[in-house]
Amino acid sequence: MxxxxxxxxxxxxxxxxxxxxxxxxxxxxxxxxxxxxxxxxxxxxxxxxxxxxxxxxxxxxxxxxxxxxxxxxxxxxxxxxxxxxxxxxxxxxxxxxxxxxxxxxxxxxxxxxxxxxxxxxxxxxxxxxxxxxxxxxxxxxxxxxxxxxxxxxxxxxxxxxxxxxxxxxxxxxxxxxxxxxxxxxxxxxxxxxxxxxxxxxxxxxxxxxxxxxxxxxxxxxxxxKSAQKITHLVLDVDGVFTDGSITYTKDGEHTKRFDMRDGMGLEILRQFDVQVMVMTSEQSELVAKRMKKLQIKDVFLGVKDKFTLLQNLSKTKGFSLNNVAYVGDDVNDLSNIVSVGWSLAPHNAMTEIKTNADVVLSKNSGNGAIREACQFIKNYNKRF
The missing domain is CATH 3.90.550.10 (Spore Coat Polysaccharide Biosynthesis Protein SpsA; Chain A)
Structure with missing residues (x-):
């Protein structure tokens, strides 16, 4: 039928x-x-x-x-x-x-x-x-x-x-x-x-x-939602990995600044069996290269409907949204922020996000926010 x-x-x-x-x-x-x-x-x-x-x-x-x-x-x-x-x-x-x-x-x-x-x-x-x-x-x-x-x-x-x-x-x-x-x-x-x-x-x-x-x-x-053991960390890019700014060269190329400490935090987190995913609305070769360097396999670029994608991933990969920690900074992250087990926002995130996030980090985006989020997840998971 x-x-x-x-x-x-x-x-x-x-x-x-x-x-x-x-x-x-x-x-x-x-x-x-x-x-x-x-x-x-x-x-x-x-x-x-x-x-x-x-x-x-x-x-x-x-x-x-x-x-x-x-x-x-x-x-x-x-x-x-x-x-x-x-x-x-x-x-x-x-x-x-x-x-x-x-x-x-x-x-x-x-x-x-x-x-x-x-x-x-x-x-x-x-x-x-x-x-x-x-x-x-x-x-x-x-x-x-x-x-x-x-x-x-x-x-x-x-x-x-x-x-x-x-x-x-x-x-x-x-x-x-x-x-x-x-x-x-x-x-x-x-x-x-x-x-x-x-x-x-x-x-x-x-x-x-x-x-x-x-x-x-x-x-x-x-x-x-219900806060459970965190098995997956999902990250936005601009305003999370970076400070949200773009620098253009005279030839029209743009550059982004990433914090090396964030990369180390993610590496440590993977040693504790937390899978890392990246989900961004931008279609960027530069971002793709950075994520490859960080050995993040699940990278989704050019995503406008992040919530439906996250729902679909949870279904196909067999995890619950309650096992997800999500870090985002702007309104296109809001559906995920209010739906996952734990949501975290950089200190300089938009007000709408900080108002609804479970945790507002003390560090700004591109300046240790991800590393702080990794430390939070590591400490939180110890109770399980």
Whole structure:
């Protein structure tokens, strides 16, 4: 049974311009659900968009997996008035309905997890023809004419005695091929229900919404992590190995300054069976040469979505994010900073990083910060 994910994206966004590509906790908004879809039981995940820059981003960023694909949608299906079903049907015809189960995932629902997706897929496996995610809210609802919908105001129930009501949160919809093909709709006649946490009811339509959702995501990631024995150290480069500055020669070549003490710290750490990885958004031959000199084999250059890559590495290499120590200095490190077992920031890191890191080092980047981090890990692991 072939199960495909479908994430529709439009260039236009009136409430928050460029919303889908804007960084939410340090990574493009749409990559939150895309990364979870990658970890789910879906066989393929398609991003369907009229934005060529997103297609280029996906083709470059997720080269390590064949599961994620991008297709160009027509301008007609990407207007303000076009329905999501219109895009779904256009896409389905474009791939000649080559699927058994269709899973619509909304990019503006960053609280969606792989478990939520898998739960909806399980509903189809259990015999439902479609499924959707909901939130059980204990709020009291009213009609515009002043009449209550779901409770008696003269016998107001206590929260613990009130069953509440189920509300669509718009995050995940699944259906079998026959439903989409015959009803031209995301839902059929035999619908399964999957409940998600109440936080997922938040929509991102205004700048205020963005602030609320981002803070809730940060807190969710922090609550989920657990500090365990550190088996992997993952490092950013600029602003961690270096002080973040670049020196250009008259011929246009640039140079970076590395601290030799950091290299020795990493060498000592490897003697204690801690694997070292490097993950940077920059595509630099100079960095590649330095890491080769340091005998670091796992070096990932030009990475924009660091969190999805780290998730994928943990799955393929068999380690938990709780066993990871991560050192980063800027906003594109934030998702990893709030998600791993231990996060560390150089003393001169950006405020957003130092606010959320578990440890703020006393040394600056490029001036002993990595060596200090290595010493912390060595001492910390002694308790295990």
């Amino acid at each position: 072939k199960k495909i994910g479908f994430i529709p994206l439009r260039k236009g966004s009136k409430g928050i311009p460029g919303k889908n590509k804007r960084k939410m906790v340090g990574r493009p908004l749409f990559t939150w659900v895309l990364g979870e879809a990658l970890q789910s039981h879906l066989d393929e995940v398609y991003v369907f968009t009229d934005d060529q820059s997103i297609i280029d981003f996906i083709n470059k960023e997720y080269h390590y997996t064949s599961k994620i694909k991008a297709l160009l949608r027509s301008s007609e299906s990407a207007t303000d008035t076009a329905s999501t079903e219109n895009a779904m049907l256009e896409f389905a015809k474009q791939i000649d309905y080559n699927f058994d189960v269709f899973c619509l995932l909304q990019a503006t629902s960053p609280f969606t997890t792989a478990s939520d997706i898998n739960a909806c897929l399980q509903e189809i496996k259990n015999g439902k023809d479609s499924a959707l995610t909901v939130v059980n809210t204990h709020r009291f609802l009213w009609n515009t004419d002043g009449t209550p919908i779901n409770y008696n105001p003269f016998n107001r129930p206590r929260r613990q005695d009130f069953e509440g009501v189920l509300i669509e949160n718009g995050a995940v919809y699944t259906c079998n091929k026959e439903v989409l093909k015959n009803k031209n709709n995301r839902l059929g006649d035999n619908i399964g229900i999957v409940t998600m946490p109440e936080d997922s009811l938040h929509e991102i339509d205004t700048e205020s919404d963005w602030i609320v959702v981002e803070q809730l995501l940060i807190e969710r990631q922090k609550r989920a």
